[in-house]
Amino acid sequence: MNELIIDCPICNKKVPWSNESKFRPFCSERCKILDLGAWADGNRTIPSDAENDDVTSSDLGKYD
Numbered sequence: 001m002n003e004l005i006i007d008c009p010i011c012n013k014k015v016p017w018s019n020e021s022k023f024r025p026f027c028s029e030r031c032k033i034l035d036l037g038a039w040a041d042g043n044r045t046i047p048s049d050a051e052n053d054d055v056t057s058s059d060l061g062k063y064d
Contacts, residue, residue: 010034 004017006024010031015021026032038044
């Protein structure tokens with residue numbers, strides 16, 4: 001079976017997806033920290049869903 005190879009999200013270096021890849025999906029601790037910094041600075045976000053933005057945990061299961 002072939003090993004899955006991915007691109008580091010920061011520098012695009014090839015990274016094997018295996019237990020030996022300590023920082024996967026990143027190639028190094030440096031790239032991992034750079035990504036974390038981008039999230040902390042607000043440069044990365046998870047897209048919102050306008051239709052469900054006002055749903056809270058108390059709303060879940062309300063319509064079962």
